[in-house]
Amino acid sequence: MxxxxxxxxxxxxxxxxxxxxxxxxxxxxxxxxxxxxxxxxxxxxxxxxxxxxxxxxxxxxxxxxxxxxxxxxxxxxxxxxMLIQVYENYVLSPECIASSYFTLLHTVPSTKDIALVNNLELPNEHFVVTENCVYIYPEKGYGKAKATNTFFEKKLNVVATTRNYKTIVKLLELSS
CATH class of the missing domain: 3.30.70.1280 (SP0830-like domains)
Structure with missing residues (x-):
């Protein structure tokens, strides 16, 4: 199984x-x-x-x-x-991981949309879009972030869902 x-x-x-x-x-x-x-x-x-x-x-x-x-x-x-790969491919600073969010993408966005979003800059928000995940570190917390699940869905033209670091780690633990 x-x-x-x-x-x-x-x-x-x-x-x-x-x-x-x-x-x-x-x-x-x-x-x-x-x-x-x-x-x-x-x-x-x-x-x-x-x-x-x-x-x-x-x-x-x-x-x-x-x-x-x-x-x-x-x-x-x-x-x-697949979830291990998302976790292991974390691309932001290792010091930020415990306060980071993982926005999982249902489909692969166009390379044009990925490039456009990766070139955006938002104050106090760091993110990198890959083919299957957006790695986000909002310095002031996700509740105050502009780079949210909805933001990425609109910019990348995909359906997405976001989980925090703690949830990703727990799901990996529970699925082992």
């Missing part, structure tokens, strides 16, 4: 698109996934499956959420290896 990490974007934020983690665990189990574990309320699920097609799993999970909860949310399914 393979281990996967599923990230749901935009659930349980500001009282919108609420899904209890216990219910999410039950939903994933009902889909035939094994050893389902959730982490915090922001839609992080680790599970095992014999399935190998990430696209098929993404479609199945998306359909189940729409059917069960009546709303759609972006679904990101990654292998543990």
């Amino acid at each position: 393979n281990t996967y990490i599923c990230l749901l974007r935009g659930i349980n934020v500001g009282g919108h698109k609420k899904i209890k983690m216990a219910d999410l665990k039950t939903l994933f189990t009902s889909l035939g996934y094994n050893d389902v574990v959730t982490y915090i309320q922001s839609g992080n699920i680790i599970f095992k499956s014999h399935e190998t097609s990430i696209d098929e799993m993404t479609a199945v999970i998306n359909k189940a959420i729409v059917s069960t909860y009546g709303f759609e949310v972006p679904v990101f399914v990654l292998t543990r290896t």
